[in-house]
Amino acid sequence: MADKVLIYSRFPKTMVARFAERFDLLDSGGKPAREVFSVEELAGVRAMLTAGGTPLGADAMDLLPKLGAIVCYGTGYDGVDLKAAAARNIAVGHSPGANAASVADIAMTLMLAVTRRILIADHYVRSGDWAASRQSPMMRPQAGMPGRRVGVYGMGEIGRKIAARCAAFESEVGYFSRTKYDLPYQYFPTLEALADWCSVLMIAVRAGADTQHAVNADILKRLGEDGYVVNISRGSVIDEKALVAALIDKTIAGAGLDVYEKEPHAPDALTALPNVVLAPHLGGHTLESHVAMQNCVLANLTGFFEGRPLPYRVKSA
Amino acid sequence: MADKVLIYSRFPKTMVARFAERFDLLDSGGKPAREVFSVEELAGVRAMLTAGGTPLGADAMDLLPKLGAIVCYGTGYDGVDLKAAAARNIAVGHSPGANAASVADIAMTLMLAVTRRILIADHYVRSGDWAASRQSPMMRPQAGMPGRRVGVYGMGEIGRKIAARCAAFESEVGYFSRTKYDLPYQYFPTLEALADWCSVLMIAVRAGADTQHAVNADILKRLGEDGYVVNISRGSVIDEKALVAALIDKTIAGAGLDVYEKEPHAPDALTALPNVVLAPHLGGHTLESHVAMQNCVLANLTGFFEGRPLPYRVKSA
Known part of the structure; x- marks a missing residue:
């Protein structure tokens, strides 16, 4: 047979x-x-x-x-x-684990791209606005990585690789997961506590019914106006409507997303925003x-x- | 007084x-x-x-x-x-050193953005091409960071921070500088040897008469068709005309640039290219x-x- x-x-x-x-x-x-x-x-x-x-x-x-x-x-x-x-x-x-490094790297790419505003920077150069010395409010200095508090949600293989990379950027790293591990990062017993503490929330948790919309309006509010969300896990972990609302009203500063609730669709309200970097679920794509x-x-x-x-x-x- | x-x-x-x-x-x-x-x-x-x-x-x-x-x-x-x-x-x-971490971070941002094609990815999502399942030749899988050979040109404070970050990405790190240091990275005695070895050349050398156009057509050819150049030092270190030619004829795969020969001008031939990520000299800008x-x-x-x-x-x- x-x-x-x-x-x-x-x-x-x-x-x-x-x-x-x-x-x-x-x-x-x-x-x-x-x-x-x-x-x-x-x-x-x-x-x-x-x-x-x-x-x-x-x-x-x-x-x-x-x-x-x-x-x-x-x-x-x-x-x-x-x-x-x-x-x-x-x-x-x-x-x-086969794609853990590749996915962790896209998380880092999205975090750096959105916090350092690389899309806006690239457009500023290509448009000729830089050469014309035109001011751009989006080009104001941003907080960098040293001393930044990065919170990792989920500490599997991908979460660990994200944490190790962030540590090399001289950031403080904290995490929330169901289990506390013997790792050199600060453990938070709840997602709420992690969001209160960090300014970048890296979502690396395994998707499932228990994590559905875990990152909701409350978590985004705790992250705050200088906060960023990066999601390389599954779109279902974020309440996408709440995220779009938080990005529009500046509840948070920005987001880097590789995943969406209904792929391959990213909502129009999201693709219209300047303070996001969007990738077509290519995290594992090396x-x-x-x-x-x-x-x-x-x-x-x-x-x-x-x-x-x-x-x-x-x-x- | x-x-x-x-x-x-x-x-x-x-x-x-x-x-x-x-x-x-x-x-x-x-x-x-x-x-x-x-x-x-x-x-x-x-x-x-x-x-x-x-x-x-x-x-x-x-x-x-x-x-x-x-x-x-x-x-x-x-x-x-x-x-x-x-x-x-x-x-x-x-x-x-005051801006070393900030500059090293923009080097990493540019490297990740250009090798993972984040500008193209973001446009693919925003344009609706992803939702329409349109193919994009630019979306083919690329080599990732683990095992990639990153060559750092110049091993001052910025070069060291770039090297430490790349090591956390599970890349192999090599360097060329006038002095061989007691560092856990492979030393190359010439820029030519480094370019032959690496697939990403990170330029972090101090600018001056001795480094003027050090990265020329020959170095770019040694880097090869899967090679990338990232420059966060000064535009003078690269022969910009040779770089544009190498990007157009695919002698190298791409470039991430924060600096240019005649700032604030980036040549039109450069800003027209899809395989570059361009920033307006904002490396130290956090x-x-x-x-x-x-x-x-x-x-x-x-x-x-x-x-x-x-x-x-x-x-x-």
Whole structure:
């Protein structure tokens, strides 16, 4: 029997080609599987590859009676209904840590770009306003990194890499997570306390029902008018409407975002703002992290088809 | 006798106001002093405040017969003719290190912004191209920081801070400077060897006649098609025409620039390019570095008028 794998999300062709060398792929190109494939074709599928944030519930699983493994591309698996998978004895795998440095680096990029106003600076040069000595209120000196208080929300692999980078910038680093770790950063027992303390809030927490809209109007108010939010986790962690309101009325100074509530859409009210830097969910999008994530996918699929446990199994699944 | 200080370059009014509390200022607003003040007025000037990059030669000094101190705002003093100052027994002071972290941070900001293509990413989101799933060749995955070879040219206070930050990004760090230091980075005996080795060249060398156009067409070719140049030192260190040519014909991948040969002008050929991130010489432009630089200026001027040596005297002057 061929090792049939359903490609459930939309992935680049070059990446799919690499998996096609090893497995018999049914690529739905991101469309609902039943629109693209017949019941008979889907009946033979034993494993599927999905983007972790793509909703994947019991109904989709039930279209695949032989499904034994859901493999997520990347570290996230928040779109997967883990209970439904467990009830059907379906293993769930992901790529833990494979993109941690790449995502931490985009967090740093967004923080530096928004606090040092690099978009405005670049436009000031390109427009000729600098050469004409035109004043720009957006070019006033800003607080730099030394002594700045950076709060990291979530202390997994990505959070730790963000913290280490911020420490090298001579910033003070604090964090909030469910667990207090033996780390050289100040621990805060609540997100509220962290927001009261810090001027940049770096969101690196794993998304899920318990973190849905954790960063709300109250947290933003605590961050204050010289405060920034950077989110490289999932859009669901921030109440996006509250964030847009806080950015418009200057409750906070700015935001750097790689993720949004309804990707690939960033709200018009957000894209109109000068005090944000926006990226199209490319945190994990470097050559080396793609290779590392693909290696995790291959290891998970190979392990599954050889009858072994997934080497990168989601721990709570 | 009042402590008369000529403000030789154009500085923000709020800054000049702070110095006016202590000294009797003649502010030329960046215009030639003789256009603004009479010979009699200038005759009483005993000290002057200048931006280190502003040309300041023997002719300007000779307009001020009582001049005893030239105080530069910032770490640079490349505009000052040190021999002419020494011949007239004029002390030259600056603000060493006061803005080092701020400048190193803008170097990191430019490096991350250009290598992760943040301007293009932000435009991709704001334009709606991401929401429309339009492909962008500029959005292909790029090499990230882990394992990247970053070469630092110049290992003074700014260079060291850049190196420490890059190490935290899990990059390999090498450097070239006249002196080999006891530092945990690979030393290269020539700029050519450093350019052959690295994929990002961070220019942090002190500007002067010996570094004029040190980064030329040959160095850029050695850097190669996956290479980037970041300059936060002075525009004079790069052959700007060669850089523009290398960016256009893809001899190198991109550049992040805070400084230019003829500020405040960035050449049209440069501002038209998509693979550059441009800043208007704002490296030292943070709240805390301005305070630190102003403190150096006040210390230098106070020391001079009290008959002491300048506390932050230019060593080679």
